[in-house]
Amino acid sequence: MPKTYQLITDAACDLPASLVEEQDIAVIPMLFTIDGKEYLQYPDNREYPADKFFDALRAGQWATTAQIPTQTFIDFFKPYLDQGLDILYIGFSSGLSGTWQRACMAMEELRKQYPQRNIEGVDSLTATLGQGLLVYLASCKQKEGLTLHELMAWVQVYRYCISGWFMVDDLNHLKRGGRVSAATAFVGTMLAIKPILQIDKEGHLIVREKVRGRQQAFQRLLKKMETRFTQNPELQTAFIVHGDCLEDAKAVAKQVQSRYKPKKLVINSLGPVIGAHTGPNALAIFYPAKDRE
Secondary structure, three states, X not given: OOOOEEEEEEHHHOOOHHHHHHHOOEEEOEEEEEOOEEEEEOOOOOOOOHHHHHHHHHOOOOEEEOOOOHHHHHHHHHHHHHOOOEEEEEEOOOOXXXXXXXXXXXXXXXXXXXXXXXXXXXXXXXXXXXXXXXXXXXXHHHHHOOOHHHHHHHHXXXXXXXEEEEEOOOHHHHHHOOOOOHXXXXXXXXXXXXXXXXXXXXXXXXEXXXXXXXXXXXXXXXXXXXXXXXXXXXXXXXXXXXXOOHHHHHHHHHXXXXXXXXXXXXXXXXXXXXXXXXXXXXXXXXXXXXXOO
């Protein structure tokens, strides 16, 4: 059966390039700046490798990010519409970026230009591989034959079932983003405090706990999964994302596989767009749950 609509997301999803290609997902690149130079983040990190990016942060370089401009959305969507395809865009959380609002403006403009096409979007209310996991599961549903509006309705419900828990290594990156106070960052760094964060139902990143030491933080992430991981065999997937600490991610993945036995387990690096805010050595686990709490 020929495809009637294109599933699109943005680079904040941090999906591996191989999975993007396998699932026929279109990904809008996103802009970041480091050492005074601008680059675009693609799934294959063709312009700036992730490990090089985190090395630059460790060396003290400053990175900033930018929302996707409305015109970029228009330019990216148009070729699919010109091919006669409808569009379903699943975007970066509106609780973390203004990108979703720019997407809405673009879609509204394109509906006027292409009144015969369905141009729809869903705010994922999550980010990095939480967004990636939602998009991946949606792409599986698309392959099962769901129509655009059936899949849109599915995503609007299941976005609240993507549970995501983070550990960050350096509180100073969160301080720059206003997530913790300067005093908290200073004391936390001195005492090796590792904050445990969650993306809540409104798509905001919230500090939920603070533990001492990196290994204890990993164990807290694994413990969170124990009571939350879905019992639905169709959805038993876990995505682990890391800020250039692959060996830690592999060790956590081994524990996830041993304890919870997901049918699919994916590890990937944070891209610069999210990594600029988490810093190096962050780690997160995303998985379907009955809800986000």
